[in-house]
Amino acid sequence: MKKRMSGIVFLIVVILLFPACGSKSANSSGATEEILVVFWVPGEIPQDLQKIQDEINKITVEKINVKVKLLAISSGNYIQQMNLILASGEKADVAPVKPEQFGGYVSNGQLIPLDDLLSKYGQGILQALGSDYTKGGKVNGKIYGVTSIRDLALELVLCIRKDYVDKYNIDASKTLTFEDVGSILKKVKEAEPNSTQLISVNRTQTPIEYSTDFDPLNDGFGILLDILNEDHELKVVNWFEHPKYAENLKIIRGWYNAGYIPKDIVTSKEGRASEIKAGKGICYIYKGKPGFAAQESRNNGTTMITIPMSDPYAITSTLQAIEWVIPHNSKIPEKAMQFMNLMYTDADIVNLFDWGIEGLHYVKTSAGTIDYPEGVTAMNSGWNLNQGWMFGNQFLSHIWTGDSTALWEDVDNFNKVAVKSKAIGFTFDASKFKTEMAALNNIKEQYKFGLESGSMDPEVRLPEFISKLKAAGIDEVIAEKQRQLDEWAKNQ
């Protein structure tokens, strides 16, 4: 009897516990609807996120009768979290996506096409972006994303610490070639033979990646060469088989053997900012823009200057570096589009996102720029995203001290002057090649970073790499890409 009583009591206790788990919060749907804006931040979630959200809401409730909730996710986790959000159907109305995600989400049907929404509620966006750059978000003829207004082109640069430039009298005035960088490194190494690392290299940013003007056409398997030549051909080539690739690999291998690149580089997980801050490396080859030196100096904690290695050019991946999309999860896409429109037309909203609240996170200076208020620094500011390039129309935002007040004109000019790749707007549909892409991605992970950091001997490994790619089907992928490119070009 005792056992039975205790059993029944136990059952009752268990049943009473059920309501505690899984209580859904009632959806308060009044006249004002709420949208969820998801975005990434470089490090931790900013402390003053709620304050910024409140300020933004003051404007959006008044102008478009929409309440905004912000969800900030750390950059390292962003892709995984977005995958989960999109797959689970959770609420998400507006979000930026990275280029690696964009094509996949479109082919999985996870994004809403924006053409109608743009013409009804997004006139501000269309006007600010212009038709050329709006094309960047088109896949199979429909627009799925709008890029933010920022530096939409890139130039290859060597970004190097200013104190080293002064110390070794490095000539910062002429355009450098890859070999020139080698001579600079040699000079420094001779003067400092015990240095373990001179040039910062990591998985997503090898010197080879930014040494030649090519258009990776989404995934790098099959590229267009010679973009700076306005008349470049629309011919898809296998970059890894190209003689120039082999040449560059030999040069990098020389740098590795000479000690400019540490032997352990293949295990490194750090980014360029943390490497420079830690004294590991004095320079890196990367993509630059007007104001890049000032931005990198802020990030790296030491003054950097940039020496150009090419002229400016624009390719689809610079445009798709950030695409604002409306996931299919959104139940109120019209409201989402109205909010996106505000990001491109309303200077207050842009500045809230870019710099925070005036008086709290920044103050205006007499020079027409803005700076930290008294007592606030990069370390303790509650809103120090430094991601102006992400939110809508950057040309509407204030300019930080250190950049010239003409910065946005420079960038606008930069965008206009850049040679545009003829393949802007073309997105490769790889859905028939899922097996090949899985295999190719694995082979890329196996060889690319090892080769391009100089850790692997190109004499032995490059032929292996090329033959493995071929065995996995890279030639078929390239042929299909060429076919799609030709067909797309006919309809332009």
Added chain:
Amino acid sequence: MVARADILCDIRRGCRPLRWISPHKTEVIMGQVKRFGFKKFFPIYIMMLPGFIYLLINNYLPMLGLSLAFKDVNFSKGLWASDWSGFKNFEYLFKSSDAFIITRNTILYNVTFIIIHTIVAVGIAILLNEIKNKFLLKIYQSVILLPYLISMVVVSYLGYAFLSMDTGLLNKTILPALGIERIMWYLEPKYWPVILTVVHTWKGFGYLCIIYLASIVGIGQEFYEAARLDGASKWQQAITITIPLISPAIITMTLLAIGRIFYSEFGLFYQVPMNSGALFSTTDVIDTYIYRGLMYSGDIGMASAAGLYQSLVGFLLVLLSNYLVKKTSSGNALF
């Protein structure tokens, strides 16, 4: 995870392993007939209910999702209305150039792990059983269990401290002291089968060891006394008494491990080699291949297909192994 073998000890008859008693059957155990009815065990069934419901919802209900492995998942059509694509989602696991390598690596590593873990865990459990000092025993148990609780990312950096090509303990101190040329650990695949086996054993044997120790503790001392009187050495005692009496536990754990033979501990094969491409020929397994291949496309159909493939093979192997065990020593089979 609890060892399935129960030891029933009786002062008259000594110790015998007990067969699993089903509440609905009658079992003849050592001359006593017991009948276990539903009424008597009603409270126990009630206690079992939450766990059972959890199992149903968490493990059985999602099996409906196996259909995703055969679909071309397109979210705008919804998960269930997406088109059927037959076996297309499975192709990348078999057709690609690396399919043989990843399958070979997965199986060889798992077989090696099962064999070595069992030997090490049983051996150490037998040794631990000999320790008389309770306090020291607790310390040893905690120490061998500690690596099991450490995250694999931390372990990968511990490995880095040893194997770093510029600053690691081996290259900087130990190898020069032995007069050997320094080795580029993260660029040479041939050392990694040994390195990964050592790391995985170090990390995992504690858990297995505790389970076997629990089994050994239940063995009655009469056996050992009788053996000592007969002049058996410690070694002979271990071989003839301990191991046969804990064989139900060993067989159970081994069968469960065989069920996971196509799975790999992702952290071990991705983090510890620091994702260095040069090592793939000996460190790439099915799970890492799937991750690296699908990281950008996020294709749910292909990922589900891989999961189905791995679990199906494991299931078939468990059935086969259980059948073989039944044939040889029928008391010890899982079912």
